[in-house]
Every structure is written in C-alpha cells, then in structure tokens.
Amino acid sequence: MQAQGLPTAFRGVAWRYTRRAAARNGRCPESGAVRTAGAAFKKWGSVHPSQRWATCTCAKASKPVAVVSAQEGPTVLVAEKLGSAGLEILEKFAVADTTYDLSPDELVAKISEYDAIIIRSGTQVTREVFEAANGRLKVVGRAGVGVDNVDLAAATEHGCLVVNAPTANTVAAAEHGIALLCALSRNVAQADASMKHGEWTRSKFIGTGIIGKTLAVMGFGKVGSEVARRAQGLGMVVIAHDPYASEEKARALGVKLVSFDEAIESADFFSLHMPLTPSTKNMFNDDVFGRMKKGARIVNVARGGVIDDQALKRALDDGHVAQAALDVFETEPPGNDHPLVTHPKVICTPHLGASTSEAQEGVAVEIVEAVVAALRGELVSTAINAPMVPPDVLVELQPYVSLAQGLGKAAVQLVGDTGVSDISICYSSPRGDDLDTRLLRAMVIKGILEEITTARVNLVNADLLAQNRGLRISEMTVRSEGRTILTSMSVAIGTASSKFSAAMDTASRIYVEGCVKDDVPWLDKIGTFDVDLAMYGYVLLVRQQDQPGIIAACAKVLGEANINISFMTVSRTGKGEDAIMAIGLDDEPTPEVSQDHCCFWCQQGRCLLDTMCMLRWASSSCDWLSESMLVHFLAY
C-alpha cells in the first residue's frame, strides 16, 4: 500500500501502520518522498510516542502528522542518553521514547506505558518501579555492565528479564583506570587546578613513580585483566586477587593470583574492579586500610559501595593511605560537600569510566540488540536473571522446549488432591551429562506452575517460584543412542495420589515420558503404559479392563455430546487385563458430559469416574512452536 493514496485523517490500524512503516522506511507519510540526508524528518525517538510527529519539506506535510500510537508495537523508554547507532536500530523495531532523566516519581508514574526500559547507571529501577509496571515491563536493558541499580530480585519476581551490555565498555573503563592511576601518581588534577588559579608551584606537586611498583588488581574480570595488561606495559608488577578467576588466564597474562590478605599487604597501588554485591559492599574498610602498606594508593573505577567512605577518609587523614582516585560513589552524584570529593588527597571524575564515544556507541548497539532480541522472543546470552543459554545450544534445544513444558503440564494435571513435592526430570541424550538442561528444566517448571499458581510464570522466574513453593527438583541425564540432542525426556512427580491411577509408575510417582516427532511434542508413556499421542488440545484418559465394546460405548457418549474425536490410542498390559484409552478431542467436554460418563460407566456395572482424567495442552503446540520463545515466556 502506498502512503500517497491514503486519506489524511487517521482511520484505523492499517492506516497508522502504513504511515509508520513509510516513515520508518525513510519515506514521508504524506508525500511518499524518500528521506535523504538532511531531510527535515524529526527523529522518532526524540518525542513521546503519543505525540510523535514527522515532517517533510514537501507542501503536503507542512503541518505535522501523528504517525504512531503507543499501543501499536513494543514501546521502549530510553531513560538515559544512548549512542545514536543503537537508537537507530531500536527505532526500526520499536517505538522509542527518549524522555531522559525522569525523577524516581516520574518513572514510577510512566513505567506501565512501556514494554522495555533502557538505562545506564543513573536510573534506579526499584521494586516500586516493577510494581508500578503492572506486568507490562518485560525487559530492563542496562547499557553497560553494573546492574546494581536494578532490583534484580524484584525483576525476577515480576518475571522481567534484565539484560546488560557487558563487553563494549571494558576497554574504556580500563583506560580510565590507567588514566586515573597516572593522574594520581603525578598530581595532574591538582597541578592543573593550581595553574588555573594562576600558580606555578612545581615543588608542591612532586609525584611518585609507578615503574617497578606493585599493582594489585582487585577483581580480575574483563576490566581488571585489561588494566593488568596496560599496567604491565607501564612497567608495574601486577598481582591480582579474584576468588573466582582462573589460574590459567592469570598465568597467560603473566599475573600472579594471590589471596586477599597477600594483595592487601603487599601492593603499592590498588585498582578495584569487582562488582558491588552484598559480599563486596564496604570490602575496603578500616581494618583493610590499616593492613595496607603505608602510602598505598587506590583507584576505584568499579562501584563506590565497595569502599567505606568514612574509613577511607580516616586512612587518608592519618596518612596511611597516600592518595585515592575515585570515578564512582555510593550515591551518585555524591554532593559537593562529600568528604572524599573535597579531600585534597583525592581526585575524582563523575563516573566517566564508560564515557568514550566509542564505548557509548558500542554499548548502545550491544544493549539495543539484546533488548530487541528479547522483545522478539529470542533468548539473550547476556540475560542476568534467566538461564543463559548460548545461541548454538538454544537452536539445538528449541524443538524440545514445548516437549518439556508439555510434560510438566501433563504430569501436574494427573496429580490428585495431595499436592506436589519432589519433581524428577530425566533426559535421555547422546550428550549424557554434557547436555545443557537449564532451559528444559525451566520449561518443565513453567508447565507445572502454570497449572497450579496464578503467578505469572516465565523463564525468568520459574526456578524462583518453584523454590518459593518448596518444590524439590532433581535432574538426571542418561546417555542414549540417537542422532538428536534429546532422544526422550520424562517427568515424575512424587505425590500421595493421582487423579488417574494408571499414571503411577512402579515407584508410586506420577510418570510421563515423551519425545519430539516431526517437531511435535509427543507423549510416549503414562505411568507404566505405552501411549502414542501428540501433546495437543484435549485428551481424555480412561482406564478400563480390556473388554469388547468399551471403545464404541465411550465414542457414543462423546458423539451424543457433539464432541469430535481426533484420535484414539489403546494400550493394555495383556488381553483382558488393565488397559488405558487416550482419546483426543476437538473440544473440551463440559462437566455435565463427565457426569454422563459417570452414569454411563455405572450402567455398565462399574463406576470408573476415578479412573478418567482430562489432559489439556495449549490449543495448538505447533502454533506454540512457531512463536519465538521469549515472546511466549513473557506474554502474560
């Protein structure tokens, strides 16, 4: 459809969509003119979505025209300044609102209008924000590394995915650390300030050399190891402390990994690069400063909270610590009268570690790609609060995702009225123990919890919700032969009773087993009975004594209720012995029909009501499969 041929008034979705598409494709919605460099289109991201305008220099578009409504697609609040390369990608996919620097109250008031929010370190995404989102907020994208400004527990409880951009600002942060180290040791900032006050006092700013000095890199991750590399280039002896770092990596970089105590007691300079967590909070305190060599110098480009500010002030005042360089503060901005900002032995920068144009363009693209992928339903490898599944593993596992969820759903629907406790999941895979099961486990839990809780269950919060409900989940992988990554999978639930007695296995657990056939999740076993049915729509399970006439009689009851049978499988332990029927139905029988069933079976001399059970899956598992995954997980 061409934009030119359409009316100028807004008369419906098709029109709005066409105008938006035209505009996004660089065409004027009025004239159809292709946007060229310098054409007078306003950037979509620069105004609130409800007031979005596009103007073209053509006469037809001389008055601004609204082109989108916030309801039409994913809406993303870009809450802090984001590199233009990222914004351009975002605007191709979503309605981006670049209302920067909202106050906490303004953010709480607006957040329910957005599917995602992109932030840097200046926005606090608190529990209150998640609560105010009313379930709409699906993704928080942190354009950078540290997520200490996001309440991760609240995000997880609200089923909101948090993703970050962990790599694009690493070098910038490391370079800033080195810049501060050099500036600190040579009094660059103080000397510059004095000259700007008209002084020329060379003797006041005698520095300290760094060559041959020992630098302790505290936190030997991405930034820490880049700092180590650069410090070695400056002739420093680099040691590192990181309880979780690999010896091999340190050895490869020529860095000695040491204990916390050894680092504290032997270094001349410290460069801090650990995340702020409950265990690193105030890690540098009176005791630690007291154990440092007299005259130690500290650079902090990590997070303000890892240093106890008052303790550092005391150590600087008594001269035990010679100098500090701080890029980060416990509360930002720290305020003009902050005792460390005003301290003569301290140099400060306003959280500039990631602030190079290269890093900002990099994190913008990195985070937008992650947020767009999450909103599109793809799993994101930088997810903070969901199982991180590498893309190649994801592609392999995708066909089994609905199998896992379907088995969870089936098993829990078979539980009687005594509740669920232990859940055992068994995977048969040629990979054996190398199979990455996190995604499949989450999907089993999702399948189970969706049936028994009103909580919104998704990939992000499935484990947490299971834990909160006291479910004990155990997993086992057995090596199998086969060409697919997963040959079969089973879910067993420990419970005192089942609605369908035939669903119990020899260990008195509800047991279901399945596989994937032609991309469709398939149920192979219920209890000890072999079955053969797609996990799709409605299935009536009936237990019976193998005898003539049962199938026809059952079909008659359903036929009289106008319920079409889509398939039927029968499984028996032997001629005339225990048997089960699995009858696929196009519609769900009403409770009255179930009652009729009861009467029917009673008329046959046996009431088998307690051995009948309905299983329900999604209306079409194939549709489900064609949906991209997170969209489904995140669709409340």
Ligand SMILES: NC(=O)C1=CN([C@@H]2O[C@H](COP(=O)(O)OP(=O)(O)OC[C@H]3O[C@@H](n4cnc5c(N)ncnc54)[C@H](O)[C@@H]3O)[C@@H](O)[C@H]2O)C=CC1
């Ligand atoms: N000032 C700025 O603008 C920037 C600051 N950062 C901050 O720098 C820090 C490091 O970032 P990355 O290197 O990208 O993260 P990373 O996750 O790659 O490295 C952090 C390292 O700290 C280690 N660690 C955890 N607990 C520790 C402890 N108790 N003691 C010692 N080490 C511990 C971890 O094992 C990990 O190796 C983060 O706090 C991040 O927020 C990062 C980029 C820019």
Ligand SMILES: O=C(O)C(=O)COP(=O)(O)O
């Ligand atoms: O990436 C990080 O952890 C940072 O501290 C960078 O923060 P910023 O994005 O510059 O506010």
